[in-house]
Structures are given as C-alpha cells and as structure tokens.
Amino acid sequence: MNRCCISVFLLLLSVGIVTQSAGPVPSISLEHLDPTLPPAILAGQTPKCSVLLLQQEFADTAGSLPAAANYTHPRECPFPWTRVILELSVSASDLQRDRIAAVWIDGSEILRTTTPLPMAPGAFWTVRKDVSRYAAILRRLGDPSYTAARGRGIVSMMLENSNSPARLPGVYSANVSLHFYRGAATTTIATATAAAHPNTRSLYHEPADIILPISNPTGYLGTTGFWFRINNETHIQTSPIALPMNAYRAVLEIFVSYHGDDEFWYTNPLRTSYLRQSPFSNLSSPRTNGGFRQLYATIDGQFVGGHIPFPVIYPRSINPFFWSPVASIGAFDMPSYDLDITPFLGLLLDGRTHEIGLGVRDALPYWLVSGNLHVWVDLWSDAVRAGLVHYYVPPVKVNRNAEWRNQDGQSEINAEGLWQFTGWVSSSRGNISTAVRQKIKFKSQIEVQNRGAVTQVEVNNKERMMVEMSIGHQTLGRAQMLLETPLQIQTTSVSAAGGSIFLKARLFHQLLESVVLSQGQAMTTSTLTDRQDAEGSALMRGDAPVWGSASTRSSYKYRDDNTCYLRAVNTAGGVVMLDTTSPSCAADA
Template sequence: MGRRYLALILLLSIVMSIRSFNLPTETVPNVSLEHLDPTLPPAVAAGQIPKCSVVILTQDFADTFGSPPAVANYTHPRECPFPWTRVVLELSVTATDLQRDRVAAVWIDGAEVLRTTTPLPMAPGAFWTVRKDVSRYAALLRRLGDPSYTAVRGNGAITMMLETSSSPLPGFYSANVSLHFYRGAVAATTSATAHPNTRGLYHEPADIILPVSNPQGYSGSGGFWFRINNETHTENAAIALPINAYRAILEVFVSYHGDDEFWYTNPLRSAYLNRPVGNLSTPRTNGGFRQLFVNIDGKFAGGHIPFPVIYPRSINPYFWSPVAAIGAFDMPTYDFDLTPFLGLLLDGQLHEIGLGVRDAQPYWLVSANLHVWVDLWSDAVRAGLILYNVPPIKMNRNAEWRNQDGQSEINAEGLWRFSGWVSSSRGNLTTEVRQKVKFKSQIEVQNRGAMTQVELNNKERMTVEVSRGHQMLGRAQMLMESPLQVQTTKVNAAGGSVFQKSRLFHQLFESVILGEGQAVTTSTLTDRQDAEGSALMHGEEPVWGSGATRSLYKYRDETTCYLRSVNTAGGVVMVDTTSPSCAAEA
C-alpha cells in the first residue's frame, strides 16, 4: 500500500505540474490580495480618530541588495505635542508583482521599532498593513521634537531596510510608514496595548532610549543590523548611561537567515556530539537549539530561546497565503532587565553591551534598544550587584543515524538569578530577576529521508521583583510556552521538482501576573495555528500547491476577553470572525 500511495502522489504531482506549466501567462491565481495578521486587536477601538497623522517615509524597494536603508527626514508635527495617550506606527506595503518574502525593519533615530517579514506575493497587487503600538518609544519622538536637539543634529531621521531584487521575479515593494498620535481619552479594545510579555516591564515609557546597533547604519549596506555569523561571534556597542539612571531594560530584535533560516528543524548529526567548539563544517545539521544572549563588558547578563517565527516560504508557502504565521508581521522582541547590573554601569564611562546567539550558524541579524529611566531628583544614583548566579545550561544531546534516516534529541535546562540594589530619590530598592528555561527538540527522519517529523517545545518562566527591605513593592511573573510540530512527506517529481505534503501545529501561550502592593492582575494569551496541505516545489520556488490554515487568537484579562478566528483555504479567507467576549468561544 505504501508504494501504491507514493506512486499515486507522484502521478498527481506530474499532472498538476503539467497543468501549472500550461497556464497562459495572463492567468492570475484566484487568491485574496490582502494578507492578514490575526494577532493582537487594534491598539485603539474602531472609530477613534487620532489627533494627527503623519506619513514619515515613502519608498519603492527594488534592487536594494547591498544598498543603505531608505532615509527620510522627520519633523515633529506642532499640532501634536507631548504628552500622547498613544502612538501607533502603521506600515502599508503593496507588491507590484510576484516576489520572494523578505525581512524588513523600521528605525527612529537609529533605534529599531519594528521588524517584520513580507508575505510571499503570489499575484500582482498583493497588499498588507502592519500596525504596532509604539507608545513605549515616546522618548525617541520627544527627542526629535526637541528644538535644541534638532538644532544640533538637524531633522531626525526615519529609516527602513528592505533588501530585495527584481531578478528573476519582476515585482518590487512600495511602502508607506505613518505615525498616528492620540491625545485625551482613548478606548482600547483590550488592555493589551503591547505584546503581553512587555506589559510588566514597560509600565511607563522610558525617559531615554539608546540604540545598541551598527553605528554605520545610515551609510552601511546592512543598515543598523549587527550580523552574527557563528556561536563564538558577538557584536558589541559602547554605551554610556546617565549617572542618575535607576532602571534599565534591554530590548533585542532578532531574525535568522542563510543556513539558520530553518534552525528549529535542524537535525543533530552524530558528528556534532564531539565537535570542537566553533567548528561547524556541515550546515543545517547542528540541531534545533539556539539561545539569544546579552553580555555586559563580557559578563553574561541573560538569555532567551527565540520563538520560532515561520517565514512565508517555509514548510509550505501556501499555508501563509493570505494569513501570516504567528509573529511574522510583528516579530517578537526579547527583554533583558539590566537593573541589577546598574552598579557596573553608573560610572559615566563607556561600557560594552554585547549580543550573540549560542549554536548560531551564518547568519543572524540583531539590534537592540536600551530603555533607561532616570531620577530627575538626583544628580547621581548609587547601585551595586548583590547576587550573580549563572550555572551552565544543562544540555543533553543524542543522535542515531544510518545514512539519511535516524533521529536526534536535544534537552536543555537553565536557571539564572540576578539581584542588585539602587539608591535614588525613590529609596533603596532591590531588583531581583529569576529566569528558568526548559527546551526540548526531537527530529525523526524515515524512508530514506522522505518523511520528517519535528517536535519542539520551549518553556520559560521569568520573574522580576522590586522590594524595599522586606517589603515587596512590585512583581511581574511571565510564563511562556511555544510548542511546534511539523510532519512532512516528500516525493521526487518530474523535472527535478519535489512534491511534498505537510502538517503543522504551532502555538504561543503566555501568562502574565502583575502585582503592585495588594493589587494583582492576570492575563493570558493563546495564539494557535493548525495547517495542512501540499506543494510542488522546484528548488526553493513553489510551482503549484494548496493549503488550509486555521488561526485562533485568544487574549483574556480580568475585564475583557478578545477572540479572533481566521480560516483560509486555497489562498482565500473562508472565515474571519472577532468577538470581544468569551461567550463566542467554541
């Protein structure tokens, strides 16, 4: 039965490939032109009108590989002075014709505020919009609106990076970036105005935001991105903090490319079990574990296992037309509370903030923003490190292979604790950060490489506590779990093509508990996608295929419950429903 089944698949693939190659050139696929991202509800409820809106950058991106980012001068609108209730960034993009998927980013005065992926346009005229609440970056906009700052620097700059090529595909991307400023009372659809894991750490916007990025960003071919090429490679930026800083959080942006574009599906080959450190001779076979980490003057200051954002060309391109994978339009950032380390940083001197990725292969693009809160009532703040407990990650790697077939497994556990005191006008406060991670990756390959099953799960718990003596003043506890399952069967087809059938289950679960004094609030988020379908691939390009994807987003806190369900099939949205109540939940 197995051979007959494979023969039927092969016959079907040949027939469909012939049909696809015989399509007349003017035929346009029957797909939805608008691509959707069923994630957080809008930052403001429908009908809310901004005080003012400003288009800050307009650019066509065609043949931009190796070019500096697009730059536009920014002048803050006089009719929208600080303070703002909310600021929303809007990125609108249209693809003029067929194109590949790309990674893009937007910076304000050198600080990254959005990293995103474009979809894989399968018809001319595809378009999409990304809206992100950027209220926590208010310090950047206030700086650009300061006449004394612009008098020295000139108008502030908005930059956008999107490397693309019109060869061999003819299309290019036309992008518009806007800012919407809101003042006065603004009704949100939920209290989640930012990604839930940031709500406890950015209760109030920082006073200063310092970019940790490539200083040659305006003129360099890679923009403000640092490029990480291997696990021993770190990129550093020299930063001097104000000596009256009492709090600091590093926000890191990251995306993966080249040999690590599909790192979460990498099998672990036996040759890597006893490999020399930093000697990765065979790409894409070093296992599916990665850790993003931060150093301060070479001292480890925290790590996160990245959430596996699935790019639009990955697994089956037809899964992501016209719905985006979890986190694809607004890629997640990773927060590192550096407040316990202020005793190392408040001397008025330059210090090296380092970024790296454990087990990385070429290449990862990283940049960061250091959010700093300053004590306006103090000329200088004193601080010191109390506890620094960083045992090595416990790693267990196993691999058994016979030629193409076999299996591998990676288990990892880590626990870190940092605490430090800061003496300011707010008192002598102690901040303690505890972080625990538990990771598992299993890869199994059968039938001479024709069948692959990937199972990955990452659990992380982070707790930040602020106390005065024995009195607990505030506590933020964030729990995250992200399981991923992928099953793929491949059969060689005519003309060097490959016919593949795939199934996918992917989920992001987050729970946040915030405590201030006696008040405690709780919120949960479940973002889930299930998909199945088939595709005929010629190299990396899709020739023909189909896919059905079910997306379910549920956010709940103590006052609201927001649901959104989006089902797509054959490139068309079949169901798209939203509800501000859990009563609609199936």
C-alpha cells in the first residue's frame, strides 16, 4: 500500500470507521483537476520569459499578514505582450480543509481561488489564468521609478490555514508565477473569457490604461488582507477613487466569496418565522432568509449595477467526495463580475474624490469582496466631458412564500429586476453614448421532508445584459449576453453511530452562457455549456468527511464562429476514469 493509501486507511481507522481486518483501500488521484477551460497557450508555444513572483508555505497562517514579495519585471521581456498567464501551483503536505485564497498586485486582486480538500498527503494542483487584462498593472511595475516608491511593486497572497497536528496537519506550499508571451495570438478559443459570469470585456479589444484597486487600503498591514468584509445587507464597504479628467470608459470588476452563515446561501431555507419579522434583515436565527443574494455596486451611494452571484460550490460542500479529484465549476478560478459604469462618468470627472461602494443584498455574515476599476483614458485630450441622461432602477420585485411545520415544509423565492443606464462621453473619439441594460429572473425552491432527513433544492438564475455604444443613430458596437445557471441538489441523511451522519446526495449544476458581439457590419457569436452531474454517499462527523464514495461527470463545451472545444472528465472513487478533449465539435455530433 503506498503512502497516500496508508494515510487514508489510518484516518478511517482512527475514527473507528474501518477495522484492521478491512480490505485494501483503493488508490486515489493525487492531482486535482479543473475540468473546464482549454489551455491558455497552444502546445509547443513557449513563453518569452517567466518570473517566479512568490514562494510561500502556509502552515498556521490564520490571522496572519498576507505573504508578500517585491516584484521585479524582467528587462528582457518589455511590453507589449501577446498574452500573460498567471500560474499558481500548490501542494498539500498532508490532510487539510479547503481554504479560500487570493493573489493581489499592489492591492489589485487578480485571482481568487479555493484549495481542494486534500484527502491524502501529496495532493497537488495548478491554476492557470489569463491575466492579460491586467496589463496596466504589470506595465507600471516595469517602471523603476514606480517600484522604488514605498509600498509599490508588491505581490501578495492570502491563504488562511490552521494546523492541527492530530487532525489537519497539512501545510500548503504555493508558487506564484507569471509567463509572458510574444508573437501571434493562439486561437480564438484561447481568448475566450467565459468563466461563470457575464462580462463585457470582449467589447473592448485593448486592456484598460489604468486599474485602480477597490480594496482594503490597509491590506499590507492588517490581518484581513485586502478583502472587504460584508456582514449584512446594510453593510456597504467603500473605497475612495479619483479618476483622471480624460477618462472615457470605466468598467468595475468585482471579486466575491461567501463564508460563515452564508457559505451555503444557495441552499438557505426561507422560514415562516423570518417572514413575520420586520424588517427582514433583523434575523432571530441564521440561515433562515432564503437563497436570494445580489452583489451590487454604488457610486456615492447611488446604485450602478449588480449581479446574482454564480453559486460556486466549495470542495467541502454537499458531498466532499464529489470534488476529489475534480473541482466544481468556478472553484479554482472563482468568477469576477463586470459592471460597465461608463454612463456614470459624468458623476466622476469633476476632479474630486468619490466613493465606490460594494454590498450584498440579503447577506448574512459574511462575504469577502474587493474590486478593480478598469479605466481607459483619451491620450489626445486633457479633459473630456460626460453626462448621465437616463437612469431607470425600479425596485427588484421579490416574492417570498414559506410553509413549515416543525422541521418539514417548503419555501419559494421569486425575484425579477430590470435596470437601464445611458450616458454620453465627448472625447477625441467623438460624442459616444453608452447604454447598459440588464434583466434578472431568479427562482429558489426548497423542500424538506421526513422530519428534516430529505432535502431538495432547486435554484435557477437567468440574466440578460446588453451594452451598446453609439454615435447618434449609428451603432458602433454591441455586446449581448445571456446567462442561465440551474442547480439541483437532493440529499438524504441518516443518523449513524458516534454522532455521525450518513449522507446520500445527488447534484446537477450547469452554466449556460451565450454572447453575441456586433461591431459595425461584423457579428460574432459564442456559446458555453459547462455541466456537472454527481452522486454518492459520505459519512460525516460534524463538517469533516470520514468515509465516502462518489462519481462525478463533467462536460465542457465552448463554441464560436471559428472554433469548438470539448472536454469530458469522469471520476469515481477518487480516481479519474476518463479525461478526453477535442478541438472539433464533430465528436459531439
């Protein structure tokens, strides 16, 4: 029996789940996989240069300062680059829990991720993300006068880990690197940014000229890193910003993760007792306000857009054995959410400091948020003029219904929202109007039967978003996005010896995303279907798995006008049974 199998066997033996007469424990896969995006770079293409940004071991780091290192840009690899790839390689020395982690450069978050749940010593995984979008940050780090200033040119990583020699002795070892590429772009599909969220970046060919962090300014010194913490729906975290007077476009990117009482917000039941309270935010008990959440942003207190978060399922959730050794959708590269706030530039281009706020509707403690404000500037103008001409934000219609008798009952939440913004910016590019239109339709149904032993959860969010740029009656560009994210979970629990719970679960989760991009007479379309089906059993003691088995089927299909990419990954019993890819849709015919 190899070392990893011995460790699993000893774990089960220590909690009394197996005896020494048990049969051999099957070997498991030590490499954890993200069964989604294709490689960011084609095989055989090598980087012009690579830089190791940070090397760190995260042992007992809960409550500690973020790990930090000074960044020195390689002289042999100056701007411009075709593509920049961030690579995060992590290994776990032993058993450990899943943890949230993030990477920042000068306070701007460029990656948020979860670790898997290492079930054997030696587990390892790699996250690769195209970070070409953050070229403005990387370019300024190549300026010696900038990096010489105090507190600049610093790469930070946060991974709060807690060691328990008896139960969770694992130490996470992380390497953060950047790979810079030159030459022709690889393929259309490699530039696809579908990542479990709607975005408008495909409308803008060039990265922003300036990126301003919307994050905790004391991140270098505090023990909470650069994350803002949201504790309830009235808690809005703000960051001061001052835009250059010649800014002509702005997109706010928001990172978010959820924890504590809202770690499983998408499965929160709506209790009858909650409906009787006024206002709703004054909860008598946690996790009773249902599964509707809205991430939103404000400028000086005024709502400027929002999204329903994609329910990324953490590796310890539902059945931990679903996610060994395959990650759930969006877990390794957690989605960020784009809000085009160009229509509001008229409020920002007055030379004064303004407050960008981030909040979560119906939030329970706690959510971790941060953002980046991507700004494009007109190099041919010292100042531009702008104005907001249309602002339509009716209240989101939310209908809540719940019927409960003791532990059993059912609840339903339906929500619909629509908002529209239009603004103009007069620059050397002309007097261009930007119109943003967004519509959401959300539904959550939860039913509990058999004295709380059987739970069924169905959640679905549909979202349409349109961003259009025009001069007069002439449309310059339009991006239209459609998103649908159905999630179904069925669980059955039975009490077992020693206070343990035997849990059977089934899961269906899917991301459907389509984008239509029009520019002049040209039009392109792309579609993404990312799906996971899982079923299995687990013996849980508290929130820790002590035994289990599961199978997970993951399928990923991306298609645009020129290319197609298919990937299928099937796992069972902790082993990868199938992992196939195809650059042709013929395999899906």
